[in-house]
Amino acid sequence: MSAVRSFAFALLLPLLFALGRAQAPTTVAAKMTTPPVIDGTINEDEWKSASRIEGLVDQNTGAKAVDTGTFWLGYDAKYIYFAARMADSSPGSIKATEYRTNVPLPGDDNIELDVDLSGSMNDFSQFQANAKGGTNITITGGRALKREWVGEIHAQGRITSAGWELEMRIPWQILPIPKPGVRDVRFNIVRFLSRLNRYYNYTYSQSDAIKNTPIWHNVDLPKPVTDRSIKLLPYMYAGGEQGTGVVANAGLDMKTSLTDQIQLVGTVNPDFRNVENAILNLDFSRFARLAAETRPFFLEGSQYMNSALYASQVIQRVDLGVNTYGKLDDKTQFGLIETHWQGHENDVVFNTSYNPNPEDSYRATLTQKISPGNENDAFLARYQKQLGPWSLFVRDMGSTDRVNGQGNYASYSVGYGQRGLGAFIGYDEATSKFNPALGFTPEVDFKGPSGGVIYDQPATKGPLQDITYSFSDLEYTHIDGSPYRRDPSGSINVVTRNGIIFAGSVDRPTFEGSHDRIDSLGVTYPSGNPRQNVGVTYTGGEIQGQAYRNINFASALHPWQKLQLNLSLQHVELGTTQDQAIFTGFYDLGHDRSISGRLVQTAGHTNFYLAYRRSGNRGAEYYLILGDPNALSFRASLILKMVIPFKA
16 A cells, blocks of 8 residues: 555544543532632632632543642632632642742742633633742733733732642733623633642643533623723833944834724834844754744734744844734634835735634635745645544645745644544645745655654652653655655653653654764753753764764753843754853842843854843833844943833
């Protein structure tokens, strides 16, 4: 049987299974007449009118958690109220370092309430808090972090002799509310247990059991408030720069609501210069790599713009931009971005997703880039189907370029995932002229199958806490059938009960006739604490007939509450020698004030910057920046930047 026929047969496998329909647990909504006091101490009399929920299971395996939890969920016309009491058999190891609002909580024990008001299970907002009342929120669709734009929640917590507890209040007005009235809402509760570095859910609801997602029954949703005021974030900066003299600039970001479900964001001359970009490491790669997006304009609505045809990082300069996103109804989402760089390029991206039910998902994307002498258009059509533990994925993409002509990229795959076991088999085919100018496609002119298996299972006894195995392979030829590349690889990740992580991998790729060998071994301690750890990884072998060595050392140090230090050192040998060092520091001066800096040394160049920030709260923000955060080498400059929000 040919590879294509084998793959076609694999696509039909899910249809051979008779699938049962699990019953989702239901919690009847409780409207609270007297709001509880959010002080971090759960008084059960205050929460007696709320719905009470008990129990936790491992997020990946569904196994019952040893350290369980009790939860209360209620609401009134203004707020959702949530309380959690978490048992912990080792309360002295509970981590609670963060206390600020709307910030990540890396490594901290935390509890998260996920809520999908539409009931579609494709539109969750997430509300996270730790035992010190530090909070992090993710509103469906994606938002920049300015409080006037994203909103905020109030939470308080405390550590007890038996564990820790938390109380939280979430304003309805920060959520995209569907039509008012009584309806069923989907929700789940997620606990991160730091000392085990594992997640636990109220209900196991991974892709193989998505119908198990709990129901919050008969919630009387309030009438959505459409704030059509125009929220303005003008900025201005001025200072001096070596070789340039006096520098000054100004610009404007704005946001408003077109409807209760659709947001509009605009930008004029955005300040990308003073946004600290992510840095790629020196790791060997035959293909281009892409750093994470950090610019607020592109973070707004980013969930609704999620498409293989679009990577915002390729849009490097914007003079004027418009970004609108939201929901047309409970099942249909969209995002539209248009940017202009005067005299250089105009970019347009439209993405829409239709999810008629939790098992089916459709997506379509159109992009256009117009630059002097060229126009590039691209399209994407994608369908996903979930059949219990089985998943089906079909995607077709095409591009038309006045210079390079037409190209296509087709992908098909079948996946399986259930309680720690995951597997997939796929087939891809990309022609040499496929070139979506606003996407990121580092590899073209290939076709062939790929597949992989991963197994993750916590150990119930003995010195090991968790073991994860994985294996993958692909066999690609060029479109004309000539040999291209193969890449069989395997890895193992072991976590001991005392918090040591051992990671190893073996890779035997073949690329254009070059038979390579790449082996890796690393150790990190402790697990589950990104604020304070140390790790080293050694990778060695042979690439294209040359000896290859990559040594990476990373350390995080949190010597006291207000100071965070991180260091990364990398040494790479492959024909030539390259070294990279990245040192970052952050000193907390209060809820919205800090001093931060970064030093980067790579390829013989050294750059650093220092910044004082008053940001992260409501009202005006101030930045005093010494140096250019993203220059290759240090540039003597001192810039004072101000952002002053107001409504029009």
